[in-house]
Amino acid sequence: MKSCLFRRAALAGLIVIAALPAGAVVAPAAAQVGGIVHDPRNYAQNILTAARTLEQINNQIRQLQNQATSLVNEARNLQSLPTSTLRELQGQVDRTRELLGEAQRVAFDVGDIQKTFEGRYRGAALAGPQAAMVANAEARWNDSVGAFQDAMKVQAGVVTNMGAARQSISTLVTASQSASGALQAAQAGNQLLALQSQQLGDLAAAISAQGRAEMLDAARAAAAEAEGRERFRRFRKGH
Structure with a gap:
């Protein structure tokens, strides 16, 4: 049962690390439990880097949304009046x-x-x-x-x-x-x-x-x- 939990934790850690940009993962400290190296400070830094990366992505998405809204407004400004007297x-x-x-x-x-x-x-x-x-x-x-x-x-x-x-x-x-x-x-x-x-x-x-x-x-x-x-x-x- 404990071995299964360790494997799941290790797999989750690998997924998080794989999602981080190159160079984001620093070398682990010399702490080892049951054959798995774990450095709390390094782990916290990786989580922080991932959060910052996610925030940058969200900002880019908002910028694209604003640009799309601006283009739609410009298109409306160029529409001719359908009514003529x-x-x-x-x-x-x-x-x-x-x-x-x-x-x-x-x-x-x-x-x-x-x-x-x-x-x-x-x-x-x-x-x-x-x-x-x-x-x-x-x-x-x-x-x-x-x-x-x-x-x-x-x-x-x-x-x-x-x-x-x-x-x-x-x-x-x-x-x-x-x-x-x-x-x-x-x-x-x-x-x-x-x-x-x-x-x-x-x-x-x-x-x-x-x-x-x-x-x-x-x-x-x-x-x-x-x-x-x-x-x-x-x-x-x-x-």
Whole structure:
């Protein structure tokens, strides 16, 4: 029974020593029991060396785990945002531009405005024959009515875009909050900026259309006043 225990202890000692790095096992002391050499100090040193080696291995494993986590995070930072509202935003911008392009009678064009004012709002248009003056007055009235109608159409388009913009904001905010990396967060922010630019463009379009209508109406009133003075001059001259 004792011989069996000694053999097991010797085998366990050999396994521990075999697991140690080269040079870790020092020469045994001159203590011997039953043919087996045993030095307590040497044994303790071997155990300590084995513990230190195990700690180094654990540290290397943790370093590898940290490196793997870092690589995973970097991969997430490079992932693109799966949600995009740019097509919808471009469509809203195009619709607003189309509404501005449908301006009646007096377009949003410097050359067209100059030509129209020369023909209907000043100069010979206010001092021609009676029939021409009546025709120009009617044309100016149509300009004003058409401009106000255009402004209302642009405003209606802007209101329609507001509903789509509200949905886009909700989508982008959700995407930003659930972004898995820096790239996705940045892309969501860029799309929100694009949405803001589109809304500012709609606001500028509505203000421009409204301002155009007001200016044409003011020009009509000024032309009517000048035409009235010309009519009165003719009346006095005729009498």
